[in-house]
Amino acid sequence: MKIVLPTAGKGTRLRPHTNTKAKSLVHVAGKTVLEHIVSRLAPLNAEEYIFINDEDNGPQVMDFMAETFPQLNCWATLQKERLGPAHAVSLAAPRINSGDDVLVVFNDTIFVADLDRIAQLCSDCDGLIYSKEVEDYQRFGVNVVDEAGFIVDMVEKPDTPISRLAQVGLYYLKDGRGFMDFLERTIQAGETVKGEYYLPAVFMNMIRAGLKLKAPTIDAWLDCGKPETLLETNRYLLAGRHHAHGEVRDSVLIDPVHIEKGAVVQNAILGPNVSVAAGSVIADSIVRDSIINADSEVRSMILDGSIIGESARLIGAARRMNIGDHSLVEMS
Structure with a gap:
């Protein structure tokens, strides 16, 4: 053939x-x-x-x-x-x-x-x-x-x-x-x-x-x-899988996730339906339903339904708030 x-x-x-x-x-x-x-x-x-x-x-x-x-x-x-x-x-x-x-x-x-x-x-x-x-x-x-x-x-x-x-x-x-x-x-x-x-x-x-x-x-x-x-397709292929081959510290993983060897996840919540490629770092972030490609950095971010290319850097900032009763705060 x-x-x-x-x-x-x-x-x-x-x-x-x-x-x-x-x-x-x-x-x-x-x-x-x-x-x-x-x-x-x-x-x-x-x-x-x-x-x-x-x-x-x-x-x-x-x-x-x-x-x-x-x-x-x-x-x-x-x-x-x-x-x-x-x-x-x-x-x-x-x-x-x-x-x-x-x-x-x-x-x-x-x-x-x-x-x-x-x-x-x-x-x-x-x-x-x-x-x-x-x-x-x-x-x-x-x-x-x-x-x-x-x-x-x-x-x-x-x-x-x-x-x-x-x-x-x-x-x-x-x-x-x-x-x-x-x-x-x-x-x-x-x-x-x-x-x-x-x-x-x-x-x-x-x-x-x-x-x-x-x-x-x-x-x-x-x-x-x-x-x-x-x-x-990422969701379909990850279904029933849980592969955490990288370094995971002080984090919560919600199945299914795929973390390649060489990736680092620290103080983060990942999943469901997240794949992280080798060399990437995710810290102080919440990521769900997303694909993070190789050698990228995600810090202090909330990501949903996202695709991050190779060698990209997303760095957010923590917020301090003093919010009263019956308030509505929307951050898009």
Whole structure:
């Protein structure tokens, strides 16, 4: 198996956290998004990991892979033109040979799925377009399936509930070389949406040619593309966990929390749903539902629903008050 990971893109919805790093290297629940994803792929024993990077963040991504997963065979290329996700995936073609099966994984989301069942799920079809049933179907491209579970249509952001099976950015193709050929033909035909090439057009061309695709559902679809959804993902991944590997003094921890080795927490209340990266110091503060990245300092602060980047300093001040009866003091 070859695994294709398109990691190009500016991550504009996650700014300012992506101003200096790739969106796949943003931290959540004690790991980068990319580390969460690759850890879930490890049981597949893939022959090669193929990264589609951009010129700005590509070196960061590959340095991270070399340091964190040195045992994996990785290859990288650049998407020099922003021509859409299907174009990005097509750049893996030089590495896909006859007989290769391919798994495409986009890095905006962390998935929870049993990938060991791929062979079983794909026994009577040519590919899997992993999906998740959602209520807000208008926001996504959705799969329309027949009674046997085969995809018969794909609709981008439907106005009516023709389907609630949203595509989650996880795709398996049994014939990887054939898939690359369909990508190339779709691009050569100029099938774009607002100047970019998207995968649904490729998959529909495959279906029209007689190939069969199914839409198995995953257990959880954890969006990491916006600050608010990153915090939701942090809550989900921390549930049931309590890891305090750093130094904690005179503090109260309200589960779940994740404190990495090398972090210091002193005279503070942390939790629930707080992750603190190595090298950070939190003192005289109350922090809940937040992500504190590496080498940052938080002193005399109250934080809720916050994401603090690397090497940031937030220093507040204690207040002395003499407040009479029936008073209201609001500090925003």
